[in-house]
Amino acid sequence: MAVGLDKVRPDKVTEEKHLVVEGMDISGHWNRMFEQRVIWDYDVDNLEKVTNLPGGESLGWCYGCAKCTAVCPIDIVGDYSPRKIHRKTQIGVDLFTSSDLWLCTTCMNCLRVCPKEVNMIQIMPAVREQAVLTGAVPPELQKAFEDTAKHGNPLGQPQRKRADWAKAAGVPVPIMKDLKRAVDILWYVGSYPAYHPRGMDAARAAARIFNALGIDFGILGIEEKDDGDSQRLAGEKGLFEMLAEQNIAAFGKYEFNRMVVTGPHEFNAFKNEYPKYGADFKVAHYTRFLVEHLDKLRPMLKKPINLKVTFHDPCYLGRHNGEYEAPRELLRAIPGIELVEMGRCRENGYCCGGGGGGMWLDSFTKEHTTMRLSERRVREAAEYGAEVLAVCCPFEVSRFEDAAKSTGNDKLIVRDILELLDESMKE
Amino acid sequence: MTADTTLIIGGGPAGLEAARLIGDLGQKAILVEKRDALGGIPIAEHYAALTHGFRSAEEAMNELIAAARANPTVDIRLSTEVVECSGAAGDFRVKLAKAGNGAGETLSVGSIIVATGFQHFDPGRETQMYGYYEYDDVITLADAEKMLKENKFVTPSKGTPPERVCFIQCVGSRDRQIGNEYCSKVCCGISSKQAIEVRQQVPGAKVFIFYIDMRMYGYWENEIYWPAQEKYHVQYVKGIITEIIRKGDRLLVRGEDTTMGRPMEVPMDVVVLAVGMEPSKGTKDVAKILGLQQNKYNFIEVPHGLDPTATSAPGIFVAGAAAGPKDLDDTMSMAGAAAMKAAALVAKKARAVA
Numbered sequence: 001m002a003v004g005l006d007k008v009r010p011d012k013v014t015e016e017k018h019l020v021v022e023g024m025d026i027s028g029h030w031n032r033m034f035e036q037r038v039i040w041d042y043d044v045d046n047l048e049k050v051t052n053l054p055g056g057e058s059l060g061w062c063y064g065c066a067k068c069t070a071v072c073p074i075d076i077v078g079d080y081s082p083r084k085i086h087r088k089t090q091i092g093v094d095l096f097t098s099s100d101l102w103l104c105t106t107c108m109n110c111l112r113v114c115p116k117e118v119n120m121i122q123i124m125p126a127v128r129e130q131a132v133l134t135g136a137v138p139p140e141l142q143k144a145f146e147d148t149a150k151h152g153n154p155l156g157q158p159q160r161k162r163a164d165w166a167k168a169a170g171v172p173v174p175i176m177k178d179l180k181r182a183v184d185i186l187w188y189v190g191s192y193p194a195y196h197p198r199g200m201d202a203a204r205a206a207a208r209i210f211n212a213l214g215i216d217f218g219i220l221g222i223e224e225k226d227d228g229d230s231q232r233l234a235g236e237k238g239l240f241e242m243l244a245e246q247n248i249a250a251f252g253k254y255e256f257n258r259m260v261v262t263g264p265h266e267f268n269a270f271k272n273e274y275p276k277y278g279a280d281f282k283v284a285h286y287t288r289f290l291v292e293h294l295d296k297l298r299p300m301l302k303k304p305i306n307l308k309v310t311f312h313d314p315c316y317l318g319r320h321n322g323e324y325e326a327p328r329e330l331l332r333a334i335p336g337i338e339l340v341e342m343g344r345c346r347e348n349g350y351c352c353g354g355g356g357g358g359m360w361l362d363s364f365t366k367e368h369t370t371m372r373l374s375e376r377r378v379r380e381a382a383e384y385g386a387e388v389l390a391v392c393c394p395f396e397v398s399r400f401e402d403a404a405k406s407t408g409n410d411k412l413i414v415r416d417i418l419e420l421l422d423e424s425m426k427e
Numbered sequence: 428m429t430a431d432t433t434l435i436i437g438g439g440p441a442g443l444e445a446a447r448l449i450g451d452l453g454q455k456a457i458l459v460e461k462r463d464a465l466g467g468i469p470i471a472e473h474y475a476a477l478t479h480g481f482r483s484a485e486e487a488m489n490e491l492i493a494a495a496r497a498n499p500t501v502d503i504r505l506s507t508e509v510v511e512c513s514g515a516a517g518d519f520r521v522k523l524a525k526a527g528n529g530a531g532e533t534l535s536v537g538s539i540i541v542a543t544g545f546q547h548f549d550p551g552r553e554t555q556m557y558g559y560y561e562y563d564d565v566i567t568l569a570d571a572e573k574m575l576k577e578n579k580f581v582t583p584s585k586g587t588p589p590e591r592v593c594f595i596q597c598v599g600s601r602d603r604q605i606g607n608e609y610c611s612k613v614c615c616g617i618s619s620k621q622a623i624e625v626r627q628q629v630p631g632a633k634v635f636i637f638y639i640d641m642r643m644y645g646y647w648e649n650e651i652y653w654p655a656q657e658k659y660h661v662q663y664v665k666g667i668i669t670e671i672i673r674k675g676d677r678l679l680v681r682g683e684d685t686t687m688g689r690p691m692e693v694p695m696d697v698v699v700l701a702v703g704m705e706p707s708k709g710t711k712d713v714a715k716i717l718g719l720q721q722n723k724y725n726f727i728e729v730p731h732g733l734d735p736t737a738t739s740a741p742g743i744f745v746a747g748a749a750a751g752p753k754d755l756d757d758t759m760s761m762a763g764a765a766a767m768k769a770a771a772l773v774a775k776k777a778r779a780v781a
Contacts, residue, residue: 065597065639069683070669070690083685113556113669115602348670 008034043092050095055126061116062086068110068118073351074103077376078369082110082118096131099368102138106233106356107315112347121233124356128235137235144360145236148243152225153191154360163221165193165200171211175221182255185210185217185289188270190263191226192394198401199394205422206262206286212300212425213293217260223250229269234357244269244277251281259283262418263394264317265355271321285317287326287392287417294333301424304336307413309420310386311339312377312400313349314393327392330417334424342384350377354395374403381412388413390420430518430537431455431777433769436509436713439467440755441747442542443491444762445769450498452770457536458495459507461526461709465492467544475575477755478613478620479646484576512539512717516742517776537776538742538769539717541727542762543709545748548599548607548702556670557598557700564678564695565671567598567702568617575624582696584676589696592625593635593680594618595668600703600752601639609724611703611752616647618701619655626659635662635693637682646756666691671698704752717743726751736765744768 012035019031051060062083069081080103089095104124111119131137137145147156166173176186187210193203210217225243232240251259259281261267270283290297309331317323324346331339344350351358353373358365366372378400381389389400389412400414415423433449435442438460449456464470466488469477474484495501504523510531511522517537524531547569550559559565563584574580582589596618600611615638622634641663643652655661666685671678677694684691706725714721720728720739727745731737736744746765747758 063601063639064685065667066683066685067667067669069666069685070681075683075690079688081683083683084688115597115604117603343672 007036009037039091041092042090044090046092046094047086047089050089050123050127053126053130055119055122058116058118059086059089059123062118063116065115067113067115071109071113071348073105073107073109073353073373073376074369077371077373078103080104082114082120086118095127096134097136099364101127101131102141102357102361102364103368104356105315105351105353105358105373107351108319109315109348109351112319125233125235125237128233128357129237130235132235138361138364140363141234141357141360144357145231145234145239148226148228148231148236149239152243152246153195154226154231155191155195157195159225160222162189162194162224163219165189165195165203166207166219168200169204169207171208173207174218176218176254177221177223179218183216183218184257185215186251186254186256186259187217187219188227188259188261188266189219189224190261190266190394192398193262194224196394196398198397202394202397202416202418203262205416205418208422209290209297209418209425213296215293218254218256220250220254223253225250227266227269229265229273230355230357230359232269232273233355234360240273241277244274244279248274248277248279251279257282260286260289262286264314264321265393265395268316268320285321285323285326285392287317287330288323290421291326291329294329297421298333301334301421303424303426305334305388305420305424306336307387308338308340308385309388309390310342310381310384311345311390312342312352312381312396313346314391314396315349315351315355317392318349319347327390327417330421331390334420337420340384340386342380342386344380350380352377352393352396352399354393354399359395359399372399372403372406374399375407378403378407378409378412382407382409386412388415388420390415390417392417430535431773432457432534432536433538433540433766433773434459434509434519434521434534434536435540435542437467437542437544437709437747437749438462438465438503438505439542439544439747440469440488440491441544441749441758441762441765442467442540443488443495444759445540445542445746445766446495446501446503447491447498448763448766449770450495450501452766453500454770454773455500455502456498457502457504457534459504459509459523461506461508463506465495465503465505468546472547472569473573473576475572475624476620478616479650479756481620509713509716516740516772519742537773538744540762540765540769541710541713541717541719541738541743541745541749542747542765543713543749544707545704545710545752546707548611548705550598550700550702552599552605557595557668557698558671559700562671562673562678562698565698565700567700568614568621569702571621571625571699575621575628578628580625580628585696588629589632591633591635591693591695592622592629592697592699593637593668593693593695594622594699594701595680596636596638596641596701597667598700598702599705607703607705607724609752610642612642613752613754614701614703615642616651616754618699619643619647619651619661621699622661623651623655623659626661633662634659635664635695637664637666637668637680639665639667647754664691668698704748706749710749713749719743719745722751724751734768736761736768742772
């Protein structure tokens with residue numbers, strides 16, 4: 001909350017260092033007294049500042065039913081929800097400078113249940129865009145923006161190394177520029193699979209699966225850049241537009257029937273956003289694509305994985321794009337796996353915390369919540385007795401592995417579905 | 428039959444009241460009802476006590492039915508539908524047909540009253556949140572009426588009296604995603620009435636109402652809301668329930684207590700969904716047959732604020748919930764007004780001919 005609008009007046013907190021009452025020592029914080037601030041005005045200017053923005057209008061529609069609060073992932077680890085943001089803005093908090101602005105992961109669970117269609121997926125990027133323009137951005141997020149602008153990926157890795165992961169795949173990974181012909185499938189690898197050590201594991205697994213299935217595919221290699229969707233949701237629309245333009249130009253150089261993507265965020269970008277910038281191609285997330293090839297894939301899945309596996313629905317695959325079945329079908333095809341569902345799954349899946357820029361706001365979010373969303377999620381997986389937490393979003397493997405360690409659930413194995421399939425295909 | 432007759436479509440409270448009044452004025456009325464019984468939704472859906480007055484719905488409806496039947500100039504046709512309509516105010520030609528049988532009879536009527544009513548919102552359209560078709564113990568106001576009428580309010584899955592009962596307001600109303608942005612007007616009051624009845628029939632039960640806004644004016648406030656809270660100790664909590672989860676053999680309702688700003692997860696034995704009103708199939712069909720404008724939600728459009736029974740077609744009037752959610756008091760007033768307008772039109776026409 002903005003300075004001066006906290007519920008408690010900081011200058012009215014009293015505390016006796018030494019106090020004994022009727023023989024009871026209540027020194028220090030035991031006798032702390034607060035005085036609440038009186039609401040003496042409803043300064044609606046700050047609400048209007050939001051609702052006047054294109055995309056920000058619906059914040060003013062909230063009628064306070066609070067359906068959103070019960071499903072907001074942030075409220076479970078903090079004090080947050082669209083209803084609360086609406087009320088705070090109504091009493092004069094400036095969302096543009098409030099820490100609340102950066103906590104929303106755009107997971108969309110609030111919009112799913114909202115009877116008034118208050119749309120945080122539009123409100124947050126619209127307000128953040130203004131904050132970005134004034135430079136009021138948490139430094140770690142700013143660094144991710146700068147790295148993306150400079151290197152084409154938010155990890156700050158050199159563009160020329162974007163295809164280096166493929167060297168250790170053990171199978172051919174054709175690059176379009178060298179291939180010089182049309183392909184059936186253009187595989188957009190994505191930044192985390194290309195650069196993050198654990199992402200590379202999934203990328204290499206995918207390459208082996210595609211080869212085994214005899215897929216005619218190619219990748220863009222160093223011509224590929226980050227999709228920019230999460231940067232857009234974090235408020236850097238200009239950066240997103242630049243990347244969209246560059247990627248669309250790169251895609252346009254080659255002939256392909258369909259694009260397959262490793263990540264749900266990329267899927268969302270190419271399916272829902274890039275067409276606004278002139279893109280015109282078919283795209284599938286790898287889970288749906290592999291389900292189409294399940295008849296051929298199934299006989300190759302010989303090695304049983306005798307473990308209890310739970311699946312984490314990525315927000316941008318599930319709620320944002322309606323795909324809940326394909327990942328589960330792949331998991332069920334692996335012999336030995338016992339699939340268990342967590343309480344918060346499918347439409348009500350809990351967010352990992354990585355979306356909407358959350359991937360690059362780790363310290364900031366940690367400061368304003370009791371624990372990371374990924375930590376909350378890992379605990380839920382453990383509560384349901386899962387031995388493996390299966391994922392299909394490149395943001396998640398590293399987030400959950402870190403969370404498993406930090407919550408003392410070291411035994412929980414985190415694997416991309418690609419890795420599990422690849423493992424089961426081994427002789 | 429000549430154009431000295433008013434056609435009334437629908438044999439629920441509005442249609443019965445309009446028929447009785449036209450008969451009392453000494454004019455002719457034909458009342459057609461699609462069902463094989465009169466009394467409308469209160470009878471068909473086994474309502475318990477009516478608001479206001481807490482009278483037995485069956486008893487009150489039987490009085491209305493008897494009054495209409497006793498009228499020598501009121502011709503009641505059951506299992507009958509209107510299938511065609513042409514002409515203009517003072518001189519309509521309508522074709523009636525026995526339900527499920529095309530062969531019909533064509534009549535001349537001077538005016539028409541549409542009293543085709545509403546149906547309860549089907550919470551199946553919201554299953555992912557409230558699990559109406561998933562959990563036996565999640566029921567609707569209509570389901571609760573049936574149990575209350577039989578004086579047997581139980582936890583459906585167990586057959587025993589519940590310890591904890593809650594109502595969730597605004598199910599299917601005031602919701603842009605569902606497409607019903609309107610308030611159904613009566614659900615706050617009906618929930619509170621049922622809460623009182625539950626407390627009367629199961630004194631050991633704790634009863635909660637989770638709401639966004641309580642909308643109870645007039646008699647609802649004095650007869651229902653205040654006594655519910657003060658005499659029957661119904662607990663009102665501001666904050667709607669988002670979802671229902673099974674917890675052991677009970678239900679857990681999750682939401683936010685907004686005045687406390689705190690999350691809540693409260694166990695319940697029975698959850699009653701306060702479902703709103705939608706136009707009945709009959710209302711939608713009749714609007715098409717008569718060529719009446721409908722509003723965004725398919726209720727009959729009432730174009731003039733100063734004439735609350737007028738439709739887009741002169742000579743055709745509307746009464747009751749066919750024109751939008753309404754309680755019984757408003758329905759009866761509207762039926763009286765529609766009867767007066769229809770009868771006046773027929774009388775004026777007769778004078779013009781003479």
